[in-house]
Amino acid sequence: MNPLISASQLQEQQADVLLIDCRHDLSNPQAGRLAYAEGHLPGAYFLHLDDDLSGLKTGKNGRHPLPDPQVLADKLASLGASRFRNIVAYDAQGGIYAARLWWLMRWLGHDQVQVLDGGLSAWQGDLTQVLPKAAPSQFTFELRPELMVDVNALLANMAQPIFTVVDARSPSRFKGEGETLDPVGGHIPGAINRFFQDNLQADGRFKLATELNAEWQAVLSGVKASNSVQQCGSGVTACHNLLALEVAGLSGARLYAGSWSEWCADPLRPILI
Known part of the structure; x- marks a missing residue:
């Protein structure tokens, strides 16, 4: 799909x-x-x-x-x-x-x-204030833990690199400049930066798959998407990068859900500015 x-x-x-x-x-x-x-x-x-x-x-x-x-x-x-x-x-x-x-x-x-x-x-149609009437159903799930990594995996990766970490925050926040959401600025050592906004056209729609593919191939510099881990400030905009990779036909990237806000919560974890 x-x-x-x-x-x-x-x-x-x-x-x-x-x-x-x-x-x-x-x-x-x-x-x-x-x-x-x-x-x-x-x-x-x-x-x-x-x-x-x-x-x-x-x-x-x-x-x-x-x-x-x-x-x-x-x-x-x-x-x-x-x-x-x-x-x-x-x-x-x-x-x-x-x-x-x-x-x-x-x-x-x-x-x-x-x-x-x-x-x-x-959206070209009308909006409404009418609340829909839910028809409860049954929804069973089969969790896919392989779609994510935890902070311990990132710490292990620093000692023996296996994957590339991609930070979805703005370049300024990545550099530790103008941090307003988290108490500490900077980024995870070894991470590279791909601002999530770069996935979009001026009208707010996603860029074409071919354009996203070319841009992400350049960002990853030969690293397979499946060997990348996407992170951001709190695990939200990283999902935008994961979506863009999927649109580009580059599947297999994983999410570090805790992201920078978890990483910087422990003063013993290294940071770069």
Whole structure:
């Protein structure tokens, strides 16, 4: 299944998909929920980055740790998700939050998931304030732990490099300049930088697969995508890079979900600026 779906394709298939609004604002965590109440795609449900698409924070596991898979599966089931139903996620932030849900669904073993290319601004139909009536279903999952690595794998990789770490944050944050989200600036030693925004065209849609393929091949410099680990500040925009790699036909990359916010929580872990 193509990881992206166009607005016109979605309008044709809308009756058959489970549509999820993932809008969010890191500086105003209630903004997405308020925007959903003001107007959303017909039939869309809302999932919150902090409340639904992340787990409990301990102060050491990053700003957006992965959710408990059973809790997430139960939430999805309450909205009508099933093993054979296509899920489409959208947002209004270039796909970064929709991509988080896209990756989480694949982590749960559900490949029938797509992101609306261009997000809300690409939608040509009307918006509604009507809340959809959920028809709860059964949603079973088969977790794919091979899609991710933990902090111990990154520490081991520093001693004996096996994979390349790619940081999705902006170049300035990668360099440790202007850090506002985490208490410490810099990056993981050995990491390279690919700003997630570089995956998009000016209109907010993803670049063509051929263009993404060429750009990512240059970023990876001969390293196979399957030998890369994607990270960011908290495991969200890294999913955007993972989605872009999938669009480019470069599968197999993994996610370091704790990302920089977990890495820098331990002062004994090395950093570069």
